[in-house]
Amino acid sequence: MQQQSDSQATASSRAVLLDAFGGPEVLTIRGTPVPQAGPGQIRVRVTAAGLNPMDRIMTADADSAARFGLRLPAGFGTDYAGVVDLVGAGVTGLAPGDRVFGGALSRSVADFVVIDALGGTAANEAHHTPDGVDDHTAATLTIAGRTASAALTAVGLGPGDTVLIGGAGGGVGVFAVQLARIAGAHVIGTGSPSSAEYLRGLGAEPVAYSDGLVDRVRALAPDGVTAAMDLHGTETVHAARELGVPDDRICTIATKVDGVAAANGATTAPDALEEIARLVAEGRLRVPIAASFPLRQIRDAAELQASRHARGKIVVELKEH
Missing domain, CATH: 3.90.180.10 (Medium-chain alcohol dehydrogenases, catalytic domain)
Incomplete structure:
Protein backbone atom coordinates (compact mmCIF):
# COMPACT_ATOMS: atom_id res chain seq x y z
CA MET A 1 0.00 0.00 0.00
CA THR A 142 26.18 13.03 -5.05
CA ILE A 143 28.17 13.24 -8.29
CA ALA A 144 31.10 15.34 -7.07
CA GLY A 145 31.28 13.66 -3.66
CA ARG A 146 31.18 10.15 -5.11
CA THR A 147 33.80 11.01 -7.73
CA ALA A 148 36.18 12.62 -5.23
CA SER A 149 35.86 9.65 -2.89
CA ALA A 150 36.59 7.26 -5.75
CA ALA A 151 39.68 9.27 -6.70
CA LEU A 152 41.07 9.09 -3.15
CA THR A 153 40.49 5.35 -3.11
CA ALA A 154 42.12 4.90 -6.52
CA VAL A 155 45.40 6.45 -5.35
CA GLY A 156 45.26 4.95 -1.83
CA LEU A 157 45.65 8.31 -0.13
CA GLY A 158 46.57 8.42 3.56
CA PRO A 159 48.62 10.16 6.28
CA GLY A 160 52.08 11.26 5.19
CA ASP A 161 51.17 11.58 1.50
CA THR A 162 51.77 14.73 -0.52
CA VAL A 163 49.17 14.79 -3.27
CA LEU A 164 49.03 17.00 -6.34
CA ILE A 165 45.42 17.72 -7.32
CA GLY A 166 44.84 19.19 -10.76
CA GLY A 167 41.71 21.30 -11.09
CA ALA A 168 41.49 21.65 -7.31
CA GLY A 169 39.01 24.52 -7.44
CA GLY A 170 36.39 22.72 -9.55
CA GLY A 171 33.26 20.95 -8.42
CA VAL A 172 35.03 17.67 -7.66
CA GLY A 173 38.13 19.45 -6.41
CA VAL A 174 36.15 21.11 -3.61
CA PHE A 175 35.54 17.65 -2.18
CA ALA A 176 38.84 16.02 -3.15
CA VAL A 177 40.98 18.68 -1.44
CA GLN A 178 39.06 18.50 1.81
CA LEU A 179 38.78 14.70 1.85
CA ALA A 180 42.52 14.47 1.20
CA ARG A 181 43.20 16.76 4.14
CA ILE A 182 40.88 14.74 6.35
CA ALA A 183 42.81 11.62 5.27
CA GLY A 184 45.98 13.27 6.59
CA ALA A 185 47.61 14.27 3.30
CA HIS A 186 49.42 17.47 2.40
CA VAL A 187 47.58 18.90 -0.63
CA ILE A 188 49.02 20.95 -3.48
CA GLY A 189 46.24 22.14 -5.77
CA THR A 190 46.52 23.60 -9.26
CA GLY A 191 44.45 26.57 -10.33
CA SER A 192 44.63 30.02 -11.85
CA PRO A 193 46.59 32.69 -9.96
CA SER A 194 43.31 34.41 -9.06
CA SER A 195 42.06 31.26 -7.32
CA ALA A 196 44.96 31.03 -4.86
CA GLU A 197 43.11 32.36 -1.80
CA TYR A 198 40.08 30.23 -2.60
CA LEU A 199 42.26 27.10 -2.72
CA ARG A 200 43.95 28.02 0.54
CA GLY A 201 40.50 28.33 2.10
CA LEU A 202 39.77 24.74 1.10
CA GLY A 203 43.04 23.55 2.64
CA ALA A 204 45.27 23.27 -0.43
CA GLU A 205 48.63 24.89 -1.06
CA PRO A 206 47.94 26.63 -4.38
CA VAL A 207 50.13 26.37 -7.45
CA ALA A 208 49.51 27.92 -10.87
CA TYR A 209 48.94 25.47 -13.68
CA SER A 210 50.49 25.64 -17.19
CA ASP A 211 54.15 26.05 -18.20
CA GLY A 212 56.60 25.58 -15.35
CA LEU A 213 54.20 23.54 -13.20
CA VAL A 214 56.74 20.83 -12.38
CA ASP A 215 59.35 23.31 -11.15
CA ARG A 216 56.78 25.16 -9.04
CA VAL A 217 55.59 21.92 -7.45
CA ARG A 218 59.17 20.85 -6.69
CA ALA A 219 59.70 24.15 -4.87
CA LEU A 220 56.59 23.56 -2.75
CA ALA A 221 57.36 19.88 -2.07
CA PRO A 222 61.14 19.43 -1.78
CA ASP A 223 60.60 15.95 -0.30
CA GLY A 224 58.58 14.88 -3.32
CA VAL A 225 55.02 14.18 -4.36
CA THR A 226 53.62 10.72 -3.63
CA ALA A 227 50.21 10.77 -5.37
CA ALA A 228 48.26 12.78 -7.92
CA MET A 229 44.69 13.27 -9.12
CA ASP A 230 43.93 14.97 -12.41
CA LEU A 231 40.40 16.34 -12.16
CA HIS A 232 40.48 18.30 -15.40
CA GLY A 233 42.57 16.86 -18.24
CA THR A 234 46.06 15.35 -18.51
CA GLU A 235 48.47 18.15 -17.49
CA THR A 236 48.65 16.91 -13.89
CA VAL A 237 49.22 13.31 -15.02
CA HIS A 238 52.23 14.32 -17.08
CA ALA A 239 53.58 16.54 -14.30
CA ALA A 240 53.16 13.77 -11.73
CA ARG A 241 55.06 11.31 -13.89
CA GLU A 242 57.89 13.83 -14.31
CA LEU A 243 57.90 14.26 -10.53
CA GLY A 244 58.38 10.52 -10.11
CA VAL A 245 54.91 9.52 -9.01
CA PRO A 246 54.21 5.90 -10.07
CA ASP A 247 51.23 5.31 -12.33
CA ASP A 248 49.41 3.24 -9.70
CA ARG A 249 49.24 6.34 -7.51
CA ILE A 250 47.84 8.62 -10.22
CA CYS A 251 44.20 8.84 -11.35
CA THR A 252 42.05 10.84 -13.74
CA ILE A 253 38.32 11.53 -13.83
CA ALA A 254 37.74 13.37 -17.11
CA THR A 255 40.11 11.61 -19.53
CA LYS A 256 41.75 8.24 -20.04
CA VAL A 257 45.52 7.81 -19.92
CA ASP A 258 47.15 4.44 -20.55
CA GLY A 259 48.45 2.93 -17.32
CA VAL A 260 46.52 5.33 -15.08
CA ALA A 261 43.29 4.52 -13.23
CA ALA A 262 40.14 6.40 -14.23
CA ALA A 263 38.00 7.04 -11.14
CA ASN A 264 34.25 7.62 -11.25
CA GLY A 265 31.30 7.57 -8.89
CA ALA A 266 30.30 4.05 -9.89
CA THR A 267 33.40 2.68 -8.16
CA THR A 268 32.78 4.46 -4.84
CA ALA A 269 32.41 2.51 -1.61
CA PRO A 270 28.72 1.89 -0.70
CA ASP A 271 28.80 4.13 2.38
CA ALA A 272 30.97 6.90 0.92
CA LEU A 273 28.18 9.36 0.22
CA GLU A 274 26.62 9.02 3.66
CA GLU A 275 30.07 9.53 5.18
CA ILE A 276 30.51 12.74 3.19
CA ALA A 277 27.10 14.00 4.38
CA ARG A 278 28.12 13.20 7.96
CA LEU A 279 31.34 15.20 7.56
CA VAL A 280 29.30 18.14 6.28
CA ALA A 281 26.89 17.87 9.22
CA GLU A 282 29.84 17.86 11.63
CA GLY A 283 31.32 20.96 10.03
CA ARG A 284 34.46 19.13 8.91
CA LEU A 285 33.70 19.51 5.19
CA ARG A 286 32.13 22.57 3.62
Missing part, protein backbone atom coordinates in the same frame (compact mmCIF):
# COMPACT_ATOMS: atom_id res chain seq x y z
CA GLN A 2 1.25 3.48 -0.83
CA GLN A 3 1.85 5.99 1.94
CA GLN A 4 1.53 9.67 1.05
CA SER A 5 2.36 12.78 3.05
CA ASP A 6 -0.35 15.06 4.35
CA SER A 7 0.72 17.58 1.71
CA GLN A 8 -0.90 15.89 -1.29
CA ALA A 9 0.78 16.25 -4.66
CA THR A 10 -0.71 18.62 -7.20
CA ALA A 11 -2.17 17.32 -10.47
CA SER A 12 0.76 18.62 -12.51
CA SER A 13 4.40 19.41 -11.99
CA ARG A 14 7.32 21.07 -13.74
CA ALA A 15 10.36 19.44 -15.28
CA VAL A 16 13.23 20.61 -17.46
CA LEU A 17 13.06 18.64 -20.71
CA LEU A 18 15.00 18.60 -23.97
CA ASP A 19 13.40 17.90 -27.35
CA ALA A 20 16.84 18.11 -28.98
CA PHE A 21 20.34 17.57 -27.69
CA GLY A 22 22.58 20.59 -27.35
CA GLY A 23 23.60 23.37 -24.98
CA PRO A 24 21.67 25.47 -22.45
CA GLU A 25 19.53 26.93 -25.23
CA VAL A 26 17.60 23.64 -25.60
CA LEU A 27 16.53 23.45 -21.95
CA THR A 28 12.79 23.99 -21.61
CA ILE A 29 10.51 24.00 -18.57
CA ARG A 30 7.42 21.89 -19.23
CA GLY A 31 4.29 20.98 -17.32
CA THR A 32 4.22 17.20 -16.79
CA PRO A 33 1.99 14.69 -14.98
CA VAL A 34 3.05 13.99 -11.41
CA PRO A 35 4.86 10.62 -11.45
CA GLN A 36 3.65 7.80 -9.24
CA ALA A 37 5.79 5.56 -7.03
CA GLY A 38 5.44 1.84 -7.71
CA PRO A 39 6.44 -1.09 -5.50
CA GLY A 40 9.90 -0.58 -4.05
CA GLN A 41 9.97 3.08 -5.05
CA ILE A 42 9.64 6.48 -3.40
CA ARG A 43 8.57 9.80 -4.84
CA VAL A 44 10.55 12.84 -3.76
CA ARG A 45 9.33 16.42 -3.93
CA VAL A 46 12.54 18.11 -5.04
CA THR A 47 13.53 21.36 -3.33
CA ALA A 48 16.96 21.83 -4.90
CA ALA A 49 19.02 20.32 -7.72
CA GLY A 50 22.78 20.66 -8.07
CA LEU A 51 24.43 20.96 -11.48
CA ASN A 52 27.58 19.17 -12.66
CA PRO A 53 29.64 19.22 -15.89
CA MET A 54 28.33 15.71 -16.62
CA ASP A 55 24.79 17.09 -17.02
CA ARG A 56 25.86 19.02 -20.10
CA ILE A 57 28.15 16.29 -21.41
CA MET A 58 25.40 13.67 -21.31
CA THR A 59 22.93 15.82 -23.24
CA ALA A 60 25.30 17.59 -25.64
CA ASP A 61 24.65 15.27 -28.58
CA ALA A 62 22.95 12.00 -29.50
CA ASP A 63 26.11 9.88 -29.29
CA SER A 64 26.96 11.09 -25.78
CA ALA A 65 23.37 10.60 -24.64
CA ALA A 66 23.29 7.06 -25.99
CA ARG A 67 26.30 6.10 -23.85
CA PHE A 68 24.22 6.92 -20.79
CA GLY A 69 21.03 5.30 -22.07
CA LEU A 70 19.29 8.64 -22.66
CA ARG A 71 16.85 9.38 -25.44
CA LEU A 72 14.53 12.24 -26.36
CA PRO A 73 12.64 13.79 -24.73
CA ALA A 74 15.33 13.80 -22.05
CA GLY A 75 15.47 15.39 -18.63
CA PHE A 76 18.35 17.33 -17.11
CA GLY A 77 20.46 17.19 -13.96
CA THR A 78 21.29 14.35 -11.59
CA ASP A 79 21.92 15.64 -8.04
CA TYR A 80 18.85 16.45 -5.95
CA ALA A 81 17.59 17.07 -2.42
CA GLY A 82 14.03 17.13 -1.17
CA VAL A 83 11.34 15.44 0.89
CA VAL A 84 9.76 12.01 0.45
CA ASP A 85 6.05 12.48 -0.22
CA LEU A 86 4.97 9.05 -1.50
CA VAL A 87 6.21 5.58 -0.60
CA GLY A 88 5.43 2.47 -2.65
CA ALA A 89 4.65 -0.99 -1.36
CA GLY A 90 7.53 -2.88 0.21
CA VAL A 91 9.66 0.16 1.02
CA THR A 92 11.18 0.22 4.49
CA GLY A 93 13.43 2.77 6.16
CA LEU A 94 11.91 5.73 4.33
CA ALA A 95 8.60 7.44 5.04
CA PRO A 96 6.67 10.50 3.87
CA GLY A 97 8.20 13.62 5.35
CA ASP A 98 11.76 12.27 5.43
CA ARG A 99 14.40 14.62 4.05
CA VAL A 100 16.54 12.87 1.43
CA PHE A 101 19.26 13.55 -1.13
CA GLY A 102 20.81 11.52 -3.91
CA GLY A 103 20.92 11.05 -7.66
CA ALA A 104 18.35 10.73 -10.44
CA LEU A 105 20.24 10.39 -13.72
CA SER A 106 19.42 13.29 -16.07
CA ARG A 107 16.04 14.03 -14.45
CA SER A 108 16.64 15.82 -11.16
CA VAL A 109 15.64 19.33 -12.28
CA ALA A 110 11.95 18.67 -11.76
CA ASP A 111 9.36 19.10 -9.04
CA PHE A 112 9.24 15.33 -8.46
CA VAL A 113 11.55 12.37 -9.02
CA VAL A 114 10.77 8.70 -8.49
CA ILE A 115 13.63 6.68 -7.02
CA ASP A 116 14.15 2.96 -6.44
CA ALA A 117 14.52 2.76 -2.67
CA LEU A 118 17.35 0.23 -3.01
CA GLY A 119 18.93 1.88 -6.06
CA GLY A 120 22.38 2.48 -4.60
CA THR A 121 24.03 4.28 -7.54
CA ALA A 122 24.36 7.94 -8.44
CA ALA A 123 21.87 7.32 -11.24
CA ASN A 124 19.11 6.24 -8.87
CA GLU A 125 19.53 6.62 -5.11
CA ALA A 126 18.19 8.24 -1.96
CA HIS A 127 19.87 8.82 1.40
CA HIS A 128 18.60 10.44 4.58
CA THR A 129 19.74 14.06 4.80
CA PRO A 130 21.41 14.53 8.20
CA ASP A 131 20.28 17.26 10.56
CA GLY A 132 22.52 20.25 10.08
CA VAL A 133 22.79 19.83 6.30
CA ASP A 134 20.53 22.19 4.35
CA ASP A 135 18.93 21.14 1.08
CA HIS A 136 21.10 23.45 -1.06
CA THR A 137 24.21 21.72 0.23
CA ALA A 138 22.71 18.22 0.14
CA ALA A 139 21.82 18.79 -3.53
CA THR A 140 25.51 19.16 -4.43
CA LEU A 141 26.93 16.02 -2.85
CA VAL A 287 30.62 23.00 0.19
CA PRO A 288 30.91 26.50 -1.28
CA ILE A 289 27.76 27.45 -3.21
CA ALA A 290 28.81 29.71 -6.06
CA ALA A 291 25.27 30.62 -7.13
CA SER A 292 21.62 29.63 -6.75
CA PHE A 293 19.04 30.12 -9.49
CA PRO A 294 15.24 29.76 -9.52
CA LEU A 295 13.96 27.13 -11.93
CA ARG A 296 12.84 29.78 -14.42
CA GLN A 297 16.52 30.71 -14.89
CA ILE A 298 17.68 27.17 -15.69
CA ARG A 299 19.43 28.30 -18.88
CA ASP A 300 21.42 30.92 -16.94
CA ALA A 301 22.39 28.29 -14.39
CA ALA A 302 23.47 25.86 -17.10
CA GLU A 303 25.49 28.54 -18.89
CA LEU A 304 27.39 29.39 -15.70
CA GLN A 305 28.08 25.70 -15.12
CA ALA A 306 29.29 25.30 -18.71
CA SER A 307 31.68 28.24 -18.32
CA ARG A 308 33.69 26.24 -15.73
CA HIS A 309 34.52 29.55 -13.99
CA ALA A 310 32.27 29.20 -10.95
CA ARG A 311 34.13 28.72 -7.67
CA GLY A 312 31.91 26.25 -5.94
CA LYS A 313 28.67 24.49 -6.79
CA ILE A 314 25.64 25.76 -8.72
CA VAL A 315 22.15 25.01 -7.42
CA VAL A 316 18.70 25.27 -9.01
CA GLU A 317 15.84 25.99 -6.58
CA LEU A 318 12.49 24.27 -7.06
CA LYS A 319 10.52 25.46 -4.03
CA GLU A 320 8.50 28.12 -5.81
CA HIS A 321 5.47 26.92 -7.80
